[in-house]
Amino acid sequence: xxxxxxxxxxxxxxxxxxxxxxCNYSTTSDRLYWYRQDPGKSLESLFxxxxxxxxxxxxxxxxxxxxxxxxxxxxxxxxxxxxSATYFCAVDxxxxxxxxxxxxxxxxxxx
Amino acid sequence: AAGVIQSPRHLxxxxxxxxxxxxxxxxxxxxxxxxxxxPGQDPQFLxxxxxxxxxxxxSIPDRFSAQQFSDYHxxxxxxxxxxxxxxxxxxASSPAGTSGRGGYEQYFGPGTRLTVT
Numbered sequence: 001x002x003x004x005x006x007x008x009x010x011x012x013x014x015x016x017x018x019x020x021x022x023c024n025y026s027t028t029s030d031r032l033y034w035y036r037q038d039p040g041k042s043l044e045s046l047f048x049x050x051x052x053x054x055x056x057x058x059x060x061x062x063x064x065x066x067x068x069x070x071x072x073x074x075x076x077x078x079x080x081x082x083x084s085a086t087y088f089c090a091v092d093x094x095x096x097x098x099x100x101x102x103x104x105x106x107x108x109x110x111x
Numbered sequence: 112a113a114g115v116i117q118s119p120r121h122l123x124x125x126x127x128x129x130x131x132x133x134x135x136x137x138x139x140x141x142x143x144x145x146x147x148x149x150p151g152q153d154p155q156f157l158x159x160x161x162x163x164x165x166x167x168x169x170s171i172p173d174r175f176s177a178q179q180f181s182d183y184h185x186x187x188x189x190x191x192x193x194x195x196x197x198x199x200x201x202x203a204s205s206p207a208g209t210s211g212r213g214g215y216e217q218y219f220g221p222g223t224r225l226t227v228t
Contacts, residue, residue, distance in 0.1 A: 035219075040199075042219045042222055043154070043201065043219040044219075045217075045218065088153060088154075097144075097159070097205070100156070101153040101155075
């Protein structure tokens with residue numbers, strides 16, 4: 001059974017600081033996704049990582065994928081309050097396409 | 112750009128009642144997925160459809176059924192509602208990929224918040 005784990009589950013960080021969220025998954029998958037969710041809202045797609053070594057950046061967020069280690073990271077640079085949200089990673093097994101989500105990381109950025 | 116449309120956005124039902132949630136995918140997307148997200152939980156896959164046929168099934172209770180229609184919209188029917196069914200229900204759509212089983216990225220709708228009292 002494919003399992004996806006994230007850490008940390010909760011992250012409280014000061015504005016201007018850097019931090020990394022980790023996403024580990026248990027079986028082979030070539031496709032990994034990062035989503036952002038504000039409370040009670042929908043899931044907003046941030047990154048789609050399709051191959052080993054993929055790195056994508058958007059603003060203060062950068063995501064990478066290591067399929068050999070079954071690990072993805074979401075790096076936050078110089079955090080700002082607007083980044084406060086819950087971040088989910090998700091993987092699929094390719095042949096079925098359903099998404100298996102990680103536990104989520106609730107990020108709070110304070111002044 | 113057009114997004115996934117879900118209706119209703121909010122729904123309040125009593126125990127043992129039935130509910131129908133609707134999903135209208137992005138134009139030219141032929142794959143639809145349903146997910147359930149309980150309070151403080153991650154989204155859990157329920158069921159998916161490709162070209163109006165069920166393509167995969169997750170942890171969907173037997174009390175729930177779903178289908179995709181000729182115009183590609185989908186409906187999730189829920190009967191004998193229980194308190195534990197209270198959740199956010201998301202529909203997502205994607206275009207067919209080269210495998211014909213669904214594309215790479217799923218685009219999520221705004222969700223339907225179901226409250227069972």
